Amino acid sequence: MGKIKSVKFKLNVFEYEKPFHITNSISTKTSNIEVRIELENGILGFGEASPSFRVNGEKVEALLALEPVINEMIKGYDTKNYRQIFDITDKLFAFPSIKAAVQYAVLDALSEEIDLPVYKILGGAKGKIETDKTVSIGTLEERVNDATKIFEEGFRIIKIKVGENLREDIETIERIYEKTSGAKYIVDANMGYTPKEAITFVNELYKKGIDINVFEQPVKMHDIEGLKFVRFHSPFPVGADESAKTKYDVMRLIKEEAVDYVNIKLMKSGISDALAIVEIVKAANLHLMIGCMGESSLGINQSVHFALGTGAFDFHDLDSALIIKEENFRGKYKTEIPYHIAI
Amino acid sequence: MGKIKSVKFKLNVFEYEKPFHITNSISTKTSNIEVRIELENGILGFGEASPSFRVNGEKVEALLALEPVINEMIKGYDTKNYRQIFDITDKLFAFPSIKAAVQYAVLDALSEEIDLPVYKILGGAKGKIETDKTVSIGTLEERVNDATKIFEEGFRIIKIKVGENLREDIETIERIYEKTSGAKYIVDANMGYTPKEAITFVNELYKKGIDINVFEQPVKMHDIEGLKFVRFHSPFPVGADESAKTKYDVMRLIKEEAVDYVNIKLMKSGISDALAIVEIVKAANLHLMIGCMGESSLGINQSVHFALGTGAFDFHDLDSALIIKEENFRGKYKTEIPYHIAI
Incomplete structure (x- = not known):
């Protein structure tokens, strides 16, 4: 039993x-x-x-x-x-x-x-996914060096944290873009901009010929009108993270036409709401990425199986286990080459 | 393998x-x-x-x-x-x-x-469900006799088909209501009314003190505005059946605020869209029922496992195998008493 x-x-x-x-x-x-x-x-x-x-x-x-x-x-x-x-x-x-x-x-x-395996219980949609790695906020030089190193490690999707200094953020992205040709970029403001700052940010990058794959959570968590304003004025897809925790949040975002992407994190939603959000977002013809908080390999394992099982995600930001110190690997998955995760 | x-x-x-x-x-x-x-x-x-x-x-x-x-x-x-x-x-x-x-x-x-068992693969939410049985269209006397017989067989949820004759439909419901005290009613017009006829229908029943649990598909399949109009003027919950086939249909119905209930039929949606619709409707705080076409026990088995596994339905209209002639029972379920289905 x-x-x-x-x-x-x-x-x-x-x-x-x-x-x-x-x-x-x-x-x-x-x-x-x-x-x-x-x-x-x-x-x-x-x-x-x-x-x-x-x-x-x-x-x-x-x-x-x-x-x-x-x-x-x-x-x-x-x-x-x-x-x-x-x-x-x-x-x-x-x-x-x-x-x-x-x-x-x-x-x-x-x-x-x-x-x-859990990913087969969930449907076994995929056998392999590609994760990004994240450049956190620092000096301009630190951020460019970090991005370059990540690119040299083999990652081809780079997540860049912005939101504390609009002008320096724009210059940072521009410098990183020059050093990492061929990469894709997820840019995450973690609620740091006003709606108008966010639009300035994406438009300046667009004018410079830079392509951003997902512009995550530009504005404050509860500013759904601001998020929609950014979405309708951004040349790049706009995503919700902090604004999208439960399935009810996501249904509202869709009704309000506020997003192109939803970033699912199991830590915000659990498995139950995450499964619902997958179905809701797909039925609304929008896009999904999956992210993490500070999970070790034990926690990242959960998101790996969820992502492989549902096969629902365009981007996977599952790098926390790569940037913490952990003695014993606890995942029921393997990292094949720096940026691929497989069962 | x-x-x-x-x-x-x-x-x-x-x-x-x-x-x-x-x-x-x-x-x-x-x-x-x-x-x-x-x-x-x-x-x-x-x-x-x-x-x-x-x-x-x-x-x-x-x-x-x-x-x-x-x-x-x-x-x-x-x-x-x-x-x-x-x-x-x-x-x-x-x-x-x-x-x-x-x-x-x-x-x-x-x-x-x-x-x-399939219902456990889907989550094993319930072990037992209660199905209705359906009164099809006929003369007033036939319909009242059928309903009375169904009630005497032990069914406590009665589905009544209407939509061809507004005045006779109202009288039929009134007469059935007198004979089947304590039953719940799902009334299905199968697209037979205009929006204004539908509102007359429910308001007349309401004035007589009759309660309808679900008023299904009052208007034509593609008349989503009409469906919304009925919903906003009906004292009873209004459901979509013919209007709700794919998950995309259901997302639109929700965005348009056109329904209280969605009737999922696997024959309209398959398992994949049905799973999505379950999640979408629950996240929208609306209600679900499950219905059937002309499935034998082999096909009803599918809906039984789906309904038990997801546990998502307020009402189960899974009676087709009860009203066709079938030599061999093929379901991986059992009918415990006339109106209960269990594994």
Whole structure:
């Protein structure tokens, strides 16, 4: 029987290789929660929560206190009835990273039980994906050097963080563009611009002949009108990240015609809402990318299986495990060459 | 290996126990196609298409000619990569009932291979559902007698076909309501009313104190403005059936605010679009019911597993196998008491 016997939490703190600087936030470490589900038959399933106060309002101290609550909620449920467990854990909307980790751990345990990898349970749409790597905010020289190094490592999709200094951001993109010919660019302002600054930003780049594949979250989380304004005035596709957490957020963004792209992160949505968002965005003829918070290989594993299983994403920004210090690799996937992830 | 070796079609014609009369259509038989998928390892998976010319524009003669085409399309694909097969068969949008049967047969074969029922592959949300039974159009006395008999058989959800005669429809509902106290009613006009007739219909019933749980497809398939007009003037929830075939149809209905309910039929959408519609409608905070065309137990089996797996439906109109003559029961489900279906 695949019934859940117990759920255990474990705090794992990982240091970044160097401080990770985005608009209004510098991180030196990430405090993640490993979720271990044990079934009555002894089978184990694992997940990882990488909480974000900035995006989700989550605090790791509060999440750790949920261990007995989660046990109470899902003990005795059969992993084969995983939608029942999804429905129950959907009530954890104030703790989406824990919801994600628990929901994934359920699928991981089911996967062990029926001897079918999670990405096949989800449909096995793809066998391989290509991830980007991210250039965080720094001095102009640091950013250009970082981008050049990433390009030399073999990455062909480069994510560039902007949003704190419009003029320097434009110059940075221009200099990076010169050094990394042939790359694709995801530019992420993390809510740093006003709508009009965002439009200046993309129009200046466009005039210089630079192509941006996705311009992520130019404006504040709740400024849906501003996001729509940017979308309608940008020559490049505009994406929502912080504005798109639940499936309800995404339905509203679509009704408001506010986005071209949605960046799904399991840490914002869990598996249940992420599956819904995939279907909603595709039915609206829009596009999807998948991103991450500060997951280690255990957490990135979740997004790898989700991305391969659904096959729904044009871009994969799954690089957090590449930029933190981690002793033991915990993923059920492999990194074939610097920028490809496969089962 | 779960690779597809061959796909075989077989025509099965079933007679209705008595002519089935709805707006502008009387059926005495249904011509269905049994789809048998054989894997290289010898495992078999079954599905059934029950085509509808009225709703889908399908002709069974044309569908039967697709057997070699489908073989060409999906031979060699692994059922464990079922989303790949869904993506390929999504191109069969002109033949949605065949798309449904093929997609389900793939899941059925996968189910046999990994020894997990289809409804568990889909999430195992429920173990039991309650179906309605349908009163087709006839004389006033016939309709009241049919409804009374259905109620006496134990059904507590009664579907009533209307749409050919507004005044007689109102009187029919009134008379049925007197004879079946405690039942719930789904009233289906199958596109038979004008928007203003539809509003007269519901308002007259409302004034008489009669409650309708779902008022299905009052107006023509493409009259989305009319549907919205009815929705905004009806005291009862208004549903789309003929207007809601693909996930794109449903996204438009939601953007237009045209419906309270969507009636999913696998024969209109296949498994792939039906899964999308479930997520879209729930994210829009609207409601779902599931219906059928003229499926035998083999085809109803598909909808039973879909409904149990997703657990998404407030109402189940899965009665076609109850009103056709069928020698051998082919469902992987059981009918526990007249109106309950369980695994």
